[in-house]
Amino acid sequence: MASFVDTPAGRVPVVRTRPTWTDRVGTCRVRLGLSRDLYAVPPGLYAVGNPHPESPVLVTANYKLSFDTLRFSLQGRNAWILVTDTRGINVWCAGGKGLFSSGTVSEIIRSSSLDRVVSNRMLILPQLSANGVRAADIRRATGFDAVFGPVRAEDLPSFLDGGMRAFPAMRATSFGLRERAVLIPVELVLLWKFLALLLLALLLLAAILPGPFGLWWSRLNPVLTASLAGIVGGTVLVPLLLPFMPLRHFSVNGALLSALVWIVLQSPIPGLPIQYRLGLGLWATALGSWQALSFTGSTTFTSPSGVEREMRRAIPFIGAGGLIALALAAWGLIGWSMQ
Structure with a gap:
């Protein structure tokens, strides 16, 4: 005053x-x-x-x-x-x-x-x-x-x-690039607890599994890479590229972009079993789809009924994708450990 x-x-x-x-x-x-x-x-x-x-x-x-x-x-x-x-x-x-x-x-x-x-x-x-x-x-x-x-x-x-x-x-x-980009930082900050818990879980898992810690950590840290792909695709790229998205559904666009980011990020990682690679890819798409879905409430052209309708349709698929991703990753990881 x-x-x-x-x-x-x-x-x-x-x-x-x-x-x-x-x-x-x-x-x-x-x-x-x-x-x-x-x-x-x-x-x-x-x-x-x-x-x-x-x-x-x-x-x-x-x-x-x-x-x-x-x-x-x-x-x-x-x-x-x-x-x-x-x-x-x-x-x-x-x-x-x-x-x-x-x-x-x-x-x-x-x-x-x-x-x-x-x-x-x-x-x-x-x-x-x-x-x-x-x-x-x-x-x-x-x-x-x-x-x-x-x-x-x-x-x-x-x-x-x-x-x-x-x-x-x-x-x-209007909902121009600047207006969309200013919404990204808060979404990224809201994810820090999730990433911290994920990192802690992976470190604990690498510590308790039989065998050298370094070996298990090298096998588990691609999970962080897949999570990063989902976050970049769904939280960063969807808002920035929103006018150029090929489909109406935010969840599908987030899944597609996250899958593309995962393809780029995982290519330099050698020796990943195919099941493990597919499981992590599915995890990235599920996470990216969820993050893009949460962006619907920030746009100027979605209605409450439209958001609710897409959530009802998308959430079961996202949940199923996460469970299948977990099963595939576990299958690939078990097979990898037996080699």
Whole structure:
């Protein structure tokens, strides 16, 4: 907070419109999946610049990344920001979960005594909240009208200067390379526990099996290579190459890319029995398919029903693939040890 402004409803905090070092560090942390559940601001009314009763009122979620994106787009402007309680979830997801709704917006209007602070009765809602908010319901509950702003916060200055009219380009969502790539780090960080447990299991297995530890480790570490193939294919390549994917199903595309990565990575590894090689390849495709499937909820063109339908179809195949991969790898490993 930069300062406070006095209003008939009490003191309202004034927030900065330029990112500080702390803001940048916080953004990096949340992009890496660190303390994401705690990255929120208190719900309520905030001020930008030196707003007056006729200044525009913009509504957002209390997920700090959403809040920051909005306030940083309002440099040099006077406005009110009304933050609704979405339990630290972003606008789009909160709308789908019913946390950014007509009811929650109406509640924060009442609890912040917004009617005592502003004389205009118009709210600017984020367009991505349209899946959970109905302007008519807010008007009936509070007397405030509402209009949906542009998709991107960076278009807000043009929207406000144009009499709160959005051009068609402001209504269109995008999901370009940068927007897809920024989602990759958090998915990779979420995998570290899985990789740590896998490494520990392989080390323990190499230690307890009869024979030299080094021999068994050389036979078991290709499992890490196969896991890396699945992670690269499903977690990295699917988001980066999404517009060029040949098929509609994320799970199938993840499996195909992971299989290709495994073919490249396993070729320099000598002496792998065919069953072991096939088992690890199937493990890579199953893992890559699962990782790609988890990306469906991050895209701008999948619906909840479509995601649910693909999950119902894909998960049994992924599970079966994992079991078959385990059986083939064990068969190949046993045969290898008997040579």
